[in-house]
Amino acid sequence: MKIDTKLTKVSRDVKKQKGFINPGIYKGSTMIFNSFEDYINDINNDDDRSTLYGINKNPSVEQLEKAISSLYKCHDTIIAPSGLAALIIPFLTYLKKDDEVLINDTVYSPTRTFCEKILKNYRVKIKYFHPLKDINKFEKLITNKTKLIYLESPGTATFEILDIPKITKIAKKKKIPTVMDNTWASPIFCNPIKLGINIIIDAGTKYINGHSDVLIGFVSTDKKHSKEIRITAKTLGMCPGSEEVYLALRGIPTLNLRMKQIETNTLNMANKLLEHSLIDKVYYPAIPSFPNHNIWKRDFTGSSGLFAFSLKKKHSLKSIKKFYNKLKIFKLGYSWGGFDSLITFPRLSKRSFKNEVKGNLIRVYCGLEDSQDQINDILNALKVLK
Numbered sequence: 001m002k003i004d005t006k007l008t009k010v011s012r013d014v015k016k017q018k019g020f021i022n023p024g025i026y027k028g029s030t031m032i033f034n035s036f037e038d039y040i041n042d043i044n045n046d047d048d049r050s051t052l053y054g055i056n057k058n059p060s061v062e063q064l065e066k067a068i069s070s071l072y073k074c075h076d077t078i079i080a081p082s083g084l085a086a087l088i089i090p091f092l093t094y095l096k097k098d099d100e101v102l103i104n105d106t107v108y109s110p111t112r113t114f115c116e117k118i119l120k121n122y123r124v125k126i127k128y129f130h131p132l133k134d135i136n137k138f139e140k141l142i143t144n145k146t147k148l149i150y151l152e153s154p155g156t157a158t159f160e161i162l163d164i165p166k167i168t169k170i171a172k173k174k175k176i177p178t179v180m181d182n183t184w185a186s187p188i189f190c191n192p193i194k195l196g197i198n199i200i201i202d203a204g205t206k207y208i209n210g211h212s213d214v215l216i217g218f219v220s221t222d223k224k225h226s227k228e229i230r231i232t233a234k235t236l237g238m239c240p241g242s243e244e245v246y247l248a249l250r251g252i253p254t255l256n257l258r259m260k261q262i263e264t265n266t267l268n269m270a271n272k273l274l275e276h277s278l279i280d281k282v283y284y285p286a287i288p289s290f291p292n293h294n295i296w297k298r299d300f301t302g303s304s305g306l307f308a309f310s311l312k313k314k315h316s317l318k319s320i321k322k323f324y325n326k327l328k329i330f331k332l333g334y335s336w337g338g339f340d341s342l343i344t345f346p347r348l349s350k351r352s353f354k355n356e357v358k359g360n361l362i363r364v365y366c367g368l369e370d371s372q373d374q375i376n377d378i379l380n381a382l383k384v385l386k
């Protein structure tokens, strides 16, 4: 079955939904047992807590878990109330006092904040590695205390592509679980399980939902790690809102269409900006001259809507403000993955490795407006920097 057909099937079960096209919304905590025997069986079936309860059993949550597992061809998926809530689950599952975790230095900034502000209090050592320079000596970074490898590819803001198969091969040899934040690619453009990853993070807030009206996160696992991850998530009381689940399911049938259009729009924009006289670099893995472009081509089947460009010189904040204020289509706002084009002004100051960006760095998300309108908007605003 081709992906467009699959996407229309995995998000629903029309028979169970009494003929309705989309799944229902189930709200609630208490669920009533059919009999005393069922109640006793339920207790005996689980380690320490009932499964027949709103946190554990909700028909549309189960439908969404199954849909995401099917798209990632993995064993299980648990759903958290945001991407950030999802990504902390593997840290809390595999790390304890005196352990070490390896993380690429280009990781999503709140992931780093979680490690620095919370994980460190539990005496876990956080070791950041350079996404390009440290790969050939990766094995040397591992000690007998390394208990988790957490990866994000491409990296946040500067989009470095990691050699995931190289890392997972070493991790498997050393029996260390690997996690990859795959939000940028979504299941449409990358399947980290195929690259040897054990646990996938996907902030469904972005592409899966696709309409900027939901916060939701997924942790998708291979068989070996699924039970431990599920226990952590459920012990923490992680469960999504039921309307959010409904909206995420409703986003799935159009996921491929949206991703393809977003890819086209972004490639058009990135290629146009490459030729611009004020621009130094375009940070987008699909550009042939971008570092590790060949690895991206090997491991990904497409490129999504988020990228950055840097200016040749460092313009004053006053000039940069004029540029942002001139934009009509690109709006200043966090997150991405919806139909609206967005723009931000990222700071890289928290990184451990020296920032190699020359001029100002501008992050762009190309949404679903007309491609030429998007290009004209940025080109027009760049004129104020001349």
Ligand SMILES: Cc1ncc(COP(=O)(O)O)c(C=O)c1O
Binding pocket: 082, 083, 084, 085, 087, 108, 152, 156, 181, 183, 184, 203, 204, 205, 206, 215, 216, 217, 335, 336
């Ligand atoms: C790479 C990446 N992972 C995770 C998240 C967190 O997702 P959420 O906004 O749902 O918490 C984000 C949000 O911007 C992100 O960019």
